[in-house]
Amino acid sequence: MDLNYSQEESAFRDEVRGWLKANLPQDLRDKIASYDELGREDLLRWHRILARKGWVAPSWPKEFGGTSWNVVQRYIFEEECGFAGTPPLIPFGLSMCGPVLIRFGTEAQKKRFLPRIYNGEDFWCQGYSEPGSGSDLASLKTKAERVRDEKAGDHYIVNGQKTWTTLGHFADWIFCLVRTDSSLAKRQEGISFLLIDMKTPGITVRPLILMDGGHEVNEVFFDDVKVPVENLVYEEGKGWTVAKYLLGHERMNTGRIGASKRELAKLKEIAGRQKGDDGRPLAGDPRFRDKLTRVEVELMALEITNLRFLDQMRRSGQPPGADVSMLKIKGTEIQQALTELSMQAADPGSQEEFTGLAKRYANMRKTTIYAGSNEIQRNIIAKMTLGL
Amino acid sequence: MNFDYNEEQQLLADSVRRFLAKDYDFESRKKIVASRDGWSPAVWATMADMGLTGLPFSPDYGGFGGGAVDLMDVMEAAGDALLVEPYLATVGLGAQFVARAGSDAQKKAVLPQVVEGKLKLAFAHTEKGARYNLAKVAAQAKKAAGGWAITGEKFVVLGAAAADKLVVSANTDKGLSLFLVEKNAVEAKAYVTLDEQRAGDLVLSGTPGELIGTEGGALPVIEEIVDFATALVCAEAVGAMKFACDTTLEYLKTRKQFGVPIGTFQALQHRMVDMYVAQEQARSMACLACSKVDAPSDARDRSRSVSAAKIKIADACRHISQEAIQLHGGMGMTEEMKVSHSFRRLTMIAQQFGDAEHHLARFAALSY
Numbered sequence: 053m054d055l056n057y058s059q060e061e062s063a064f065r066d067e068v069r070g071w072l073k074a075n076l077p078q079d080l081r082d083k084i085a086s087y088d089e090l091g092r093e094d095l096l097r098w099h100r101i102l103a104r105k106g107w108v109a110p111s112w113p114k115e116f117g118g119t120s121w122n123v124v125q126r127y128i129f130e131e132e133c134g135f136a137g138t139p140p141l142i143p144f145g146l147s148m149c150g151p152v153l154i155r156f157g158t159e160a161q162k163k164r165f166l167p168r169i170y171n172g173e174d175f176w177c178q179g180y181s182e183p184g185s186g187s188d189l190a191s192l193k194t195k196a197e198r199v200r201d202e203k204a205g206d207h208y209i210v211n212g213q214k215t216w217t218t219l220g221h222f223a224d225w226i227f228c229l230v231r232t233d234s235s236l237a238k239r240q241e242g243i244s245f246l247l248i249d250m251k252t253p254g255i256t257v258r259p260l261i262l263m264d265g266g267h268e269v270n271e272v273f274f275d276d277v278k279v280p281v282e283n284l285v286y287e288e289g290k291g292w293t294v295a296k297y298l299l300g301h302e303r304m305n306t307g308r309i310g311a312s313k314r315e316l317a318k319l320k321e322i323a324g325r326q327k328g329d330d331g332r333p334l335a336g337d338p339r340f341r342d343k344l345t346r347v348e349v350e351l352m353a354l355e356i357t358n359l360r361f362l363d364q365m366r367r368s369g370q371p372p373g374a375d376v377s378m379l380k381i382k383g384t385e386i387q388q389a390l391t392e393l394s395m396q397a398a399d400p401g402s403q404e405e406f407t408g409l410a411k412r413y414a415n416m417r418k419t420t421i422y423a424g425s426n427e428i429q430r431n432i433i434a435k436m437t438l439g440l
Numbered sequence: 441m442n443f444d445y446n447e448e449q450q451l452l453a454d455s456v457r458r459f460l461a462k463d464y465d466f467e468s469r470k471k472i473v474a475s476r477d478g479w480s481p482a483v484w485a486t487m488a489d490m491g492l493t494g495l496p497f498s499p500d501y502g503g504f505g506g507g508a509v510d511l512m513d514v515m516e517a518a519g520d521a522l523l524v525e526p527y528l529a530t531v532g533l534g535a536q537f538v539a540r541a542g543s544d545a546q547k548k549a550v551l552p553q554v555v556e557g558k559l560k561l562a563f564a565h566t567e568k569g570a571r572y573n574l575a576k577v578a579a580q581a582k583k584a585a586g587g588w589a590i591t592g593e594k595f596v597v598l599g600a601a602a603a604d605k606l607v608v609s610a611n612t613d614k615g616l617s618l619f620l621v622e623k624n625a626v627e628a629k630a631y632v633t634l635d636e637q638r639a640g641d642l643v644l645s646g647t648p649g650e651l652i653g654t655e656g657g658a659l660p661v662i663e664e665i666v667d668f669a670t671a672l673v674c675a676e677a678v679g680a681m682k683f684a685c686d687t688t689l690e691y692l693k694t695r696k697q698f699g700v701p702i703g704t705f706q707a708l709q710h711r712m713v714d715m716y717v718a719q720e721q722a723r724s725m726a727c728l729a730c731s732k733v734d735a736p737s738d739a740r741d742r743s744r745s746v747s748a749a750k751i752k753i754a755d756a757c758r759h760i761s762q763e764a765i766q767l768h769g770g771m772g773m774t775e776e777m778k779v780s781h782s783f784r785r786l787t788m789i790a791q792q793f794g795d796a797e798h799h800l801a802r803f804a805a806l807s808y
Contacts, residue, residue, distance in 0.1 A: 053442060053443055053444070053445065053509045053512075053727060053730075053731060054441060054442045054731070055441065055443075055727060055728060055731050056441065057441050058441060061441065124441065324808075335808055336808065338800075338801070338804075341800075341804050341808075342797075342800045342804075345751065345800050345803050345804060345807075346751065346755075346800070348748075349725070349748045349751045349752050349803075350721065350752070352725070352728065352748055353721040353722075353724045353725050353728075353752050354721065354724075356724035356725070356727060356728055357720055357721060357723075357724045359441055359443070360443045360723075360724060360727075362441075363441060363442060363443045363444070364443075367444070375720075378716075378717045378720060381717060382717065382721065427710065430709065430710045430713040430714075431706070431709070433713045433716065433717075434706075434709040434710070434712065434713050437716070438689055438709075438712060438713065438716060439693070440689075440692065440693070440703045440704070440709045440712065
């Protein structure tokens with residue numbers, strides 16, 4: 053047993069760390085550090101910097117621009133990005149639509165979309181959730197009707213509504229789960245996976261402003277939207293298979309350990325500087341310090357748990373099972389605890405510092421809800437790992 | 441990075457598990473607990489034959505030169521079986537003082553016998569009111585003809601009754617020191633602890649002892665060995681937690697109410713998942729503690745890691761043991777179910793060598 057990285061792994065980490073230090077633009081670093089909202093250009097700029105380096109899509113096959121890194125290297129890269137505080141790579145193209153096209157797409161679809169995803173030319177978003185279909189995704193209602201048209205080619209007419217569409221207001225394209233057949237008894241059947249150009253007439257994007265005032269998510273309305281059949285991925289009615297593949301795609305970074313380490317360091321800095329009522333730094337106040345330490349310990353444990361999973365995966369060559377759900381549960385609980393303590397540590401008399409951290413605290417409540425709420429993650433472990 | 445046990449560690453752990461499954465099932469354990477001495481010479485002899493009593497000692501004395509990582513899976517198996525033999529007292533504590541601080545003559549006199557299973561030791565350190573403060577010792581040692589004479593009282597000495605020799609802490613003019621004492625020279629009152637182990641209160645009145653290590657230099661040695669033993673109980677806790685989780689899961693699948701297994705209720709499923717997650721997080725910290733006591737970059741790094749591990753382990757011990765009883769309902773409260781015995785051991789491990797609050801304070805002192 054050896055908890056330390058091997059010499060090669062350490063060398064790789066140093067290489068990534070050094071490169072990030074030299075290539076992450078200062079203005080982007082500052083924006084992340086002060087929790088500013090990032091614009092479309094901020095996100096694409098960082099995407100393109102990584103694309104030029106060849107590091108933007110590590111998990112893709114080599115022929116499409118992948119790095120051939122093993123699982124440990126991929127994990128190290130992601131955690132180093134989190135620790136350095138880079139803008140996030142928007143996953144909808146790189147980690148969702150891309151892998152789906154590589155697995156299920158036609159040659160024409162791969163050729164048309166993959167290079168543009170890789171180079172950050174198209175901004176993608178995800179059309180899954182609907183107002184009535186959150187955790188229960190298979191109940192989705194957005195309808196796509198196939199229309200025969202000998203002159204212009206067959207197409208679908210899409211009607212319905214998607215919601216919680218993250219960064220839909222920046223997107224050029226959306227991949228959607230739509231119902232192409234409502235006559236089937238099993239709800240998972242009759243769903244199809246469509247790629248839709250956001251400029252198509254009939255699409256309306258309406259912002260959903262979150263309680264911290266931020267604009268991240270949207271509602272997207274489809275009103276007789278015409279989608280050519282060549283934008284169908286895999287077979288009609290087999291969209292659920294595609295969706296499941298996408299959800300099961302390696303999720304080894306859900307713990308966000310690198311980013312939480314950065315937040316922890318920042319929290320310690322605040323707690324060392326802010327003084328309690330007795331004039332001692334908060335970091336020396338046992339009531340505050342013990343809360344902080346418990347979060348730090350959970351984070352240490354989560355990092356080792358994550359490494360254990362990686363080691364297992366490397367050894368077995370198998371993708372991680374349902375146990376990765378625990379990385380999501382613990383990782384998000386830790387993220388939330390850190391933002392809560394940071395808000396508590398801030399000087400309540402300093403509007404600037406306090407409000408920034410309080411908004412961040414409010415915003416981070418989303419983490420235990422999104423990407424499969426933590427209750428859904430518990431259902432997954434209960435069913436798949438524990439056999440309940 | 442590598443979390444696998446090597447082949448030797450794996451083989452040993454497998455044979456320990458086979459042996460415990462066969463000869464240390466719940467019924468056999470009950471008889472041992474109820475016996476006069478509360479431990480089994482036959483089991484001890486088998487453990488020695490399997491090499492368990494020699495595992496963490498130098499090959500110079502017949503041992504295998506292993507560390508905490510080599511003991512991890514053994515301790516986990518011990519936790520699962522709720523082993524009450526004086527293994528931690530002898531191998532994890534008492535003999536460690538001789539191995540790490542003793543003179544060559546002391547090592548030669550003690551360690552081969554320990555390895556062969558012929559000699560058991562205990563660490564007599566805790567005094568009334570000292571709680572988890574390792575430096576708080578009132579016992580005194582004075583120079584006497586041919587050695588030292590020790591006077592003081594020691595409490596809740598784990599494995600005291602079974603021990604042949606004691607390692608006793610006492611202050612001299614130069615400070616905290618350690619002494620090797622013959623057990624039968626000491627007045628001892630033995631009793632059963634909450635978790636069915638045996639411990640004892642000792643009275644020393646000018647009892648002869650032999651100095652171990654440097655006079656006045658005992659505290660760093662005590663800290664090092666208690667960290668080592670803490671790492672071992674972290675691994676033991678993981679085994680006891682795994683048993684508590686597994687048996688609770690089994691109960692959820694078989695116990696029926698309202699015509700269905702109670703494990704079909706989501707309110708219980710999510711609690712079971714939280715127990716499982718806590719167990720995995722605890723396992724990760726046991727790995728950290730055992731690797732760090734084997735190869736620390738320095739004493740501070742070692743103690744900080746062990747405290748971090750013990751915080752998580754203590755919290756998980758309480759969480760899992762409490763939930764295991766609650767999910768078993770009334771049956772979990774009874775003596776008949778092994779789960780109530782694992783509750784008792786987990787309750788004690790949460791406090792052994794310092795509870796979460798003690799280690800929170802120590803972690804902070806070493807961090808800020």
